[in-house]
Amino acid sequence: MRKWLGLALVVALVAAPAAAQALKGKVAVVLDVGGRGDLSFNDMGFKGTDKAAKDFKLTMVEVQNATAADYLPNLRNLARSREYDLIICVGFLLGDALEQTAREFPTQKFAIIDSVVDAPNVMSIVFRENEMSALIGALAAMAAAHHGYPKAGVVLGIEIPVLYHFEAGFRFGMDWGNKKYTAVTGKPANVGLLYTYTGSFSDIALGKAATEAMLAQGAVGVYNVAGPLGIGDLEAITEYHRNKGTRSGPPYYFGVDANQDWMGKGMHGLASGMKRVDVGCYMAVEAVVKGTFKGGVVSLGLKEKGVGISRYEDLLEFIEFGVSAGALKPEDIAETILNWQANRKTLPDWIWAAIDELEAGILAGTIKVPTADSLVEMQAIRARYTLGAP
Amino acid sequence: MREGRLLRGVHRTHTGVHPALESVLAAILGLLVGAVIMLLWGYDPWQAYWALLKGAFGGFGYEIPTSVARGVPLILTALTFSICLRAGMFNIGAEGQMYVGAAAAVTVAYLRLPYPWHLLVGVLLAAAAGAIWSLGPALLKLTRGVSEVISTIMFNWISRFLVFYLVAYVLVDPRQAQRTVRIPFSARFPILVPGTDLSAAVYMALGFALLVYFLLWHTAVGYEVRAAGLNPTAARYGGISIRRTVLLSFALGGVAAGLAGAATTMGLPPTYAIISGLPDLMNLGFDGMAVAMVGRNHPIGILFAALFFGGLNAGGRVMQFYGENPVPLEMVRVVMGTIVLAMAIPELVRIFPALVRAGRALVRRAGPAQGEEA
Amino acid sequence: MISAGARERKRDGYFLRAEGITKVYADGTVAVRDVTLELRPGEIVGLLGENGAGKTTLTKILSGLLPPTRGRVVSPRGPVRFGSPREALDFGIGMVHQHFALVGTFTAVENVALSHERPLAPLALAATRAGLERLMAESGLKVPLDVPVEKLAVGEQQRVEILKVLSREVELLILDEPTSVLTPLEVDELFAFLRRLRGEGKSIVLITHKLREVGAITDRVVVLRKGALVGDVRTADVTKEELAQLMVGRAVGTRAARAVELSTEEIPAHAAHGAAAARGPGVLHVEGLTVPGDTKPVAVHDLSFDVYAGEIFGIAGVEGNGQSELVEALTGLRPALKGTATIHGRNILGLDPRQIYRLGVAHIPEDRWRLGLVLPFTLAENAILGVHRWPQFRGPFSVLRWGKIHAHVRSLIERFEIQATGPGAPARSLSGGNQQKLIVGRELAKDPAIVIASQPTRGLDVGAAQYIRDILVEMRDRGRAILLVSADLDEVLALSDRVAIMYEGRFMGVARPEELSRERIGMLMGGVRG
Structure with missing residues (x-):
């Protein structure tokens, strides 16, 4: 040494x-x-x-x-x-x-x-992925409570310590969201968590299968924490909507790393937990x-703008990214933005304001989001925020 | 040993030229087609091939050892395929046998032994695991007549998910959940050239290839295997037990694949563990089949073919960032595929009748094909 | 619906005529030589001949499987040319082969639908089934329709094959040795059915070598010998003896006369028949041997015989009458059902080939490419097949002694005059005769007590064939026992001290060759025990 x-x-x-x-x-x-x-x-x-x-x-x-x-x-x-x-x-x-x-x-x-x-x-x-994951978790919990869904889901990749940051933040956020919903509406909110480590960062089919299972159990949406598996997650959500005949609203897709809200012409991506690699x-x-x-x-972290929850400006930047990658046609840009806006409108303004409030709290240091770097720490957090698990 | 003796098992070629010359011609053809592809997409083939050559064989201190290191597991998985092909069977199972061998090798991390005994135990465990895994398809074939083509492919999937499970839940490093526990220093193949991947595992691969050569061409047991592979009815007439040759070739092939698993876990820096999702093992077994084709299913040919493949691989990496307009990996892989295909064609053509036979065996008929009595 | 062929038949007296058909194969073999033949409606024609007489080739030409080298096939409306069996079928000609072309895992209905290239969809299958049921009612041929055909008996499979062809509304039905796989009861049923077809005005060709069947069912019999048509007579006008003569050659009693006749392929008689008197102790003893076949449950029936040291015991007969199965059973390649077989009193049934060789058996197999040699192997590698574990060739740790092996091969090359570049040459580079010499050399180098030689000269030129025969005789003279199985009647008669004629898995008779007239042999080979 x-x-x-x-x-x-x-x-x-x-x-x-x-x-x-x-x-x-x-x-x-x-x-x-x-x-x-x-x-x-x-x-x-x-x-x-x-x-x-x-x-x-x-x-x-x-x-x-x-x-x-x-x-x-x-x-x-x-x-x-x-x-x-x-x-x-x-x-x-x-x-x-x-x-x-x-x-x-x-x-x-x-x-x-x-x-x-x-x-x-x-x-x-x-x-500090826990910070933006907390925002997504809070959003998911409040959205579920608002629409009357019992669960929110997270599809993760290989169980590496980095992913514990996401899970820990998401759990904290859901807990915060449940409490916030109760405080604002006066109705009790007990949205539970469905999560699965698929063991892969490449097998898109695994993402789809995991998402289908979660939707069947009443998940309001799925947070993708497995890179390309999100393509499968979104596919499952899109098919769900097609079968139901709906164009917006739950179930939602929560993207990761990049702003993935524009994917699938922005119809189901509600917000992304951006990790600005x-x-x-x-x-x-x-x-x-x-x-x-x-x-x-x-x-x-949030403070350094290294992580964040996606907003309108981000959408424009990443639509450009999607077009240059060939994943989005230029003529679909306008439709994508309209779809996205319509989807966001399916939640009341107070929920979005609550997300801003949580973000401000984290930035100010008044709200501390826990994180985990090992299985032991993760288990402690799982025990603290059980979110419906016995 | 003179080359002529060594290559005695290589068959006459369809083109009538010497097999080695034929391979060189095929390689040139493949390079030309690859060059045309690169030209069409706006890359400079000369620069790219120069990078390939330099990256593959540019020096003894780094490039050549790197190429050789990459070829080590391929020698072994190619032998798996070739031994069984020599015995008249298509063993597609090197991939799965290698996974199992790798998982077995990792278990030595739980033992405490001094070097080199620790290393030796790991190698033996891997070899045994590969052999045992290969006996499944062999026994299914002998007892139930299940085509080894189907069963080895199925066993590949079984072993893939079994090893996924072992990596994620049994052999997992509690502090690094993305991989298994690491193999301790006392069970690692020492690095031969510092600063490269080349470890003493190369001696193991080389030794095994020579052993297979000797076994097949200089012992009665190997003679029986080859006779059974070339003409099973004549072999039976010659008093050779097909059961025995099937079991022996599968077991030997399994040992080779298991050793490939040992080489990639115990002899390849930096991880010395299996990573979740097996990204470091994936496809080595299948690539071995291509190596076997290019090496004409002869142990000595395979040594050269594996060196060639290792070189392509090492040089291909360099093509990605060499010069003004480097070739992206996707295009590198297209060019590699073209070269490999061109080089495999002569052997594929030669064993085509056997391929057809294997296909026919899958589609059984009520009676033999229409009589050809003249 | 009426087929094109049927309409033509009404206008003229014949359905199909072959005119001056000659077929020369790529290797120069003349399989059919200038054959002219007429096939008429309402008639069953027997096509008779030995192995290799050209029966199958001729019918393949008629049914469109092979094009003739010369000559043409004519219908009353003019010459016809079939590019494929399908075109022949469309014209109304169907052939049932010895080996069936059925998909084993499919049912009869599915197989028939497949032959019509109909989809295997429920609706199409229902139509096929209806058609088949009607056909079964009309023909009296009954088969289970919903069982995979591989589960059916061979006779039933044949009926499926026949129904398949009949469902195409054929006017000419060709059957290649249809009775070889059937039980006697099934044969009777088949014949009854063929008579009914004849009554409906169909034309039928029955390929056979069994004289009894010719007499039982045919109206006319056409005899082929060595590709040439040697007889075309009404069955009623001919005796079995005459047919047997036509089939195997002219009725000549003396060996000298035979030699004249077989000018191209003269086989000198090996005078030492007198040696029979000097024959030694028994070597091979077979009793009650019963052996299963591939397609029939029993290929060799309850066979008993002895072969003595210093004699050549020949087995003649048309191929496919159990000779191959007998040899395979005696050499460890096929398990027997019943009976005993001993070499010098030691049982050989149930042993593997290597154990049998160790008891002093040499085996010259009938098919040198399939059994006798590994063609890509070198001469040296082939020369140790079966003896590769003998101590003179194999050292410690199973290591082969290539030096000794090569020396051994060089001595074989010299002794048996094998034309080859050396021990390292691949066996496939040798001519057929030299390949056979290599096998013979390898087998005789075992210094065997008995040589089992099956078709040892098949496909060889005259010189090579004679060389092999000389060696067999030499072995006999040196006191070895020899079991010779050959479809070449001249060869068997010329070499053997005793001859057995095999028919349907049994010996029709065992005698010294000079005691047998050719017509009698022809009768026996045709299954008639005069």
């Missing part, structure tokens, strides 16, 4: 001034096996790095991985070339490979999203360019 500290010090001394000097003009973004096209996590990492590269006139190189066994060789390839000012790893699963590479190439700057790699040349960017990537590039890059953990 002592040895490492010493080494870190030397590296910091040598590396810091060098960074302020000449830039090589290239950044790389390494995506995990999910790859591009998820319209959320990976695409956001690409989007943020791409924007930063354009703003700072750098060349951006995108590297994908066919299998998890490619992570380490790819990082080594990039680091060995010594052509990159910064190598950004988008995703928790790259953590092990980065830990190794960062040690092998101590003068190379790295950033990683969603994982903490303890090395002086790695900026570890993590998000793009903001994180942009920040890392900016730090390198401005010479302020340093290793360590950077935590982004």
Whole structure:
């Protein structure tokens, strides 16, 4: 440990001034096996790095991985070339490979999203997903109580610690929403939680199946916490509406990472828990360019605008994102906005005001959203906010 | 050993040229088609192929060891397919047998033993698990006449979900729920070239390939396997028990696949564990079938084919970020697929009758086909 | 509805005529030689001949499966040309093959619907079923309609096949050896049905080699020998003896005369028949042996015989009368149902081939490509098939001693004059004769007490065939027992010290060759025990 500290010090001394000097003009973004096209996590990492590269006139190189066994060789390839000012790893699963590479190439700057790699040349960017998940949870609970639905659902991916942030925040938010609803309307609200870890960040069919099961149990909507599985979640919700013959209203889809409200022409996406991976990537590039890059953990929450609940301005930005990804046709933009607005109108204004109130409370520090980083902590939170579970 | 002796099992080719030459010609054809595809989509094939070559075989300190490392599990899964094909069966089950082998290898994390005994125990566990898993389809075939094509594919799914379960609930690291416990240092294959993925697992793959070669071409047991594969009725006439050759080849193939599982968990940095969803194992078994085709189902051919595949893979990674207009991974995979297909075609054509036979076996008839009496 | 063929029949006296048909296969074999034949309505024609006489080829040409090399098929309206069996069917010609073309897991109704290319949808199936039920009522051929055909008896499967063809309203029905898979009762039923069809004015061709059947049902009999038409007579005008003569060749008693006749393929008689007197102790003893067949429950019936050291015991007969099953049972390739078989007093039934070889049995199999050789293997690899575990070829840890094996092969190449580039050459690169020499060499190198040789010279040129025969005789003279099974009557008669004629799994008679006249042999082969 002592040895490492010493080494870190030397590296910091040598590396810091060098960074302020000449830039090589290239950044790389390494995506995990999910790859591009998820319209959320990976695409956001690409989007943020791409924007930063354009703003700072750098060349951006995108590297994908066919299998998890490619992570380490790819990082080594990039680091060995010594052509990159910064190598950004988008995703928790790259953590092990980065830990190794960062040690092998101590003068190379790295950033990683969603994982903490303890090395002086790695900026570890993590998000306080519990904060925006609390907003979504509160919204879901109040929406369910308002429409008379007994449950709200969360479909999660692989049970990794990052996802505990979401679950913890969502539980807290639902509890807050139940109480708020009772306080405002005077009617008791006991909306319960349905949640499932599907074990996958890629199998869309699993998302659809999980959602169908939750809808059958009376869920007012489903919060997607599994990247591409959201496509399956939304498919299930859309089919549900088609069978019912409704165009808006519950059940709702709650997107994640990106603003996914526009998906499916904005008909069922009520709000998204945005985790601005793009903001994180942009920040890392900016730090390198401005010479302020340093290793360590950077935590982004509501305050840093690293996370948030989607609003109208976000919708416009991400509609553009969807169009450029080819997932939304330009001629459908107007219809999408109208659909989205109509869907939002299915909830009374006081609920939206309550969400603003919760957000303000978190920002001001008067409301503390709990979080969990391990199974033990998570179990404690599950025990505290049981939400209908025995 | 002279090459001529080593390659004795390679069959004559349809084109009439030497198999090695035929493979080279096929590779050139594949590269040309790949170049045309890249040109059509606006990429510079020369630059891309230069990147591929440099990335694959550009140096002994990094590139070549990286390529070799990537080929290690493919050698083993290719052997699984080839051993059984030599015995006259289509074993599609390397994928599932490898999963089971990998899961078995991870269990050594719960043992405390000194190196190298710890490593050895892990390797043996993986080999045994692969072999036991492969006996399912073998016994189904022998006792119930179930086509091994169907049963091995089904067993792949069973093992996939079984290992999903084991990873998520049994072998899971309590602090890192996305993966299993890590294999301790005393049970890891030492890294041969620092800064690369190349571990001593390569010796295991190499040794097993040579063992298979020796077994098939220099022992009576292997002779029986090959005879049964080429002409089962003549083998029976020659007093060879088909039951025995089926069991033996399946078990040996299972051992190979199990070792592939060991190589990817105990011999591949950085994780030394199975990640939930098996993203580091997925498709190695199926890729092995392509390697077997390119290597003409001969253990020595497979060694070269696996090196070639490892090189394609390692070089393909470099194509993604080399030069002014790098080739995205999706396009890299299209080009790789083209090259591999071109190289597999000669062997696919050669074993086509056997493929048809396997297909026919699935569609049973009341009697034999129409009499061809002249 | 009336088919095109039926309309034509009314205008003229014949339904179909083959004119000067010749068929030469790609390998140069002349299967049919200038055959002219007329088929008339309301008539059952027997097509008689030995194996390889061209019966099947001729009918395949008539039914559109094969195009003729020369000649044409004519209907009263002019020449007809069938590009496929389907076109022939549309014209009104249907053939029932020895091996059925049925989908085992489908029912009779589904199989018939399939042959009409009708969808297997309930409605179409109902129509097919109605048609079939009507046909069954008319024909008297009854089959279960809703059972997968693989669950039916072979006779029933054949009826499905016949119904399938009849449902296409054929005018000419060709049946290839239809009785070979039937029980006697089923044969009677089939014949009754064929007579009824004849009464309806259909034309029927029955391929057979059984003289009794020819006499029982046909109106006219056409005899083919070596591809040529050697007889076309009314059944009533001919005796069985005459037919037997036509089928197997001219009635010649003496060996010298036979040699003259078989000028292209003369087989010198191996004078040592007198050696029978000097024949040694019994080697192979078979008693009450009953063996199942692939399609019939019993292929070999209660057979008993002995083969002695120093003799060639020949089994003649038309192929498919149980010879293959007998050989397979004696060499461990097919389990027997009943009986005993011993070599030097030691039981061989139930042993696997390797154990039987160890008792001193050499087996020259009837099909060298299917059984005798692994074609992609080298000469060396083929030369140890069956003996690969013998200590001279296999060292410790099961390691093959390639050096010794190669030396062994080189000596075989020399001794048996095998034309090959060396022990490493693949067996498939050898000519048929050299392949057979390799097998013979391998088997004789076992130094066997008995050689079981099945069709040992089939497909070989005259020189190679003679070489193999000489070797068999030499082995006999050196005191080995030889069981020779051959469809080549001349060969069996020339080589054997005793001949058995096999028919439907039984021996029709065992005798010294000179005691048998050819017509008598023809009768026995045709199942008539004069």
